[in-house]
Amino acid sequence: MGKCCNELGSSPTLQICVILSLTVFVVITIANLVIQFVENDIEIDYAAADTAVGLIMLLIAIVFLLTCCSRCCAPCCCGPDMPDVPPACACQGPARLDIPFYIVFLLDWLAALPDAGIMQAGNLYDNDSLTWEEYDEMVEFWLSVRWTRFLRIPLLITSIIGIIFGIRKLRLMRNGGVGTSYSSPPSYNGAAPVAVGAPVIVTATEVQPQGNEPSNHPNSPV
Numbered sequence: 001m002g003k004c005c006n007e008l009g010s011s012p013t014l015q016i017c018v019i020l021s022l023t024v025f026v027v028i029t030i031a032n033l034v035i036q037f038v039e040n041d042i043e044i045d046y047a048a049a050d051t052a053v054g055l056i057m058l059l060i061a062i063v064f065l066l067t068c069c070s071r072c073c074a075p076c077c078c079g080p081d082m083p084d085v086p087p088a089c090a091c092q093g094p095a096r097l098d099i100p101f102y103i104v105f106l107l108d109w110l111a112a113l114p115d116a117g118i119m120q121a122g123n124l125y126d127n128d129s130l131t132w133e134e135y136d137e138m139v140e141f142w143l144s145v146r147w148t149r150f151l152r153i154p155l156l157i158t159s160i161i162g163i164i165f166g167i168r169k170l171r172l173m174r175n176g177g178v179g180t181s182y183s184s185p186p187s188y189n190g191a192a193p194v195a196v197g198a199p200v201i202v203t204a205t206e207v208q209p210q211g212n213e214p215s216n217h218p219n220s221p222v
Contacts, residue, residue, distance in 0.1 A: 002074070002081025009070035010084035012173050018067055018101050019166040021060045022159045025104060028053060029156045050119075064105045071098060097169040100162030104155050111151040117142040 008014060072088045086093045118139055125135040 002078030005070045005074035005078055006082040006084050008066065009074060009082065010173065012170060014063070014066060014070070015166060015170045015173055017063045018098070019163055019170065021063050022101060022104065022162045022166060024056060024060065025108070025159050026156060026163070028056070029152050029159070032152070060105065064101075067098065068102065071095065072102075094169055094172055097165040100158050100165055104159045104162060107151060107155060111149050111155065114142045114146040114148060 071085060075082055075085050075088045086095045088095050121130065121135055121138040121142070124130045125132070130138070
């Protein structure tokens, strides 16, 4: 299990999918902002657009789950078996380069919730599951919280930052600078050791033989 998560979490292919997911999010967000200004001037096939966007967001959700499981959850459980995946620490290390990706797709559902609620209310009304009064109350509620869609503006900026971080992490992964060994202690990167105190000089003196003791000098007679 740990080996599979190690290969998935350290896969450059998965990192490319992360970058593509953020790029697609930027394109979709900009398109939604443009549509809000021109929807009264041009005719838009919302059914086809919603189907395409829904399929794309489903694929992005799969990438999000794979990334979150292999880089956040698995290192906490199988750390020693995942030497190529850094610990899931948001304070230090390459793992923090994934934070914009997580923020964008954790908060995007909140921004999309009012529009999804209004659409669901319309579907229920068309299927005679709601009366007109119930439908009107539900739509009025979702319209009152529709301000959450403006979260997509800061999320758009966050996703651009995430693309930059994602490219940086991809380069680190290809250069082998992401993995952290769990079996060996971290290397010391501080200053070189400095000697403190006065130096001590040790000298040797030759011991002369006394009495009839033989001398160890090579030229002494035997």
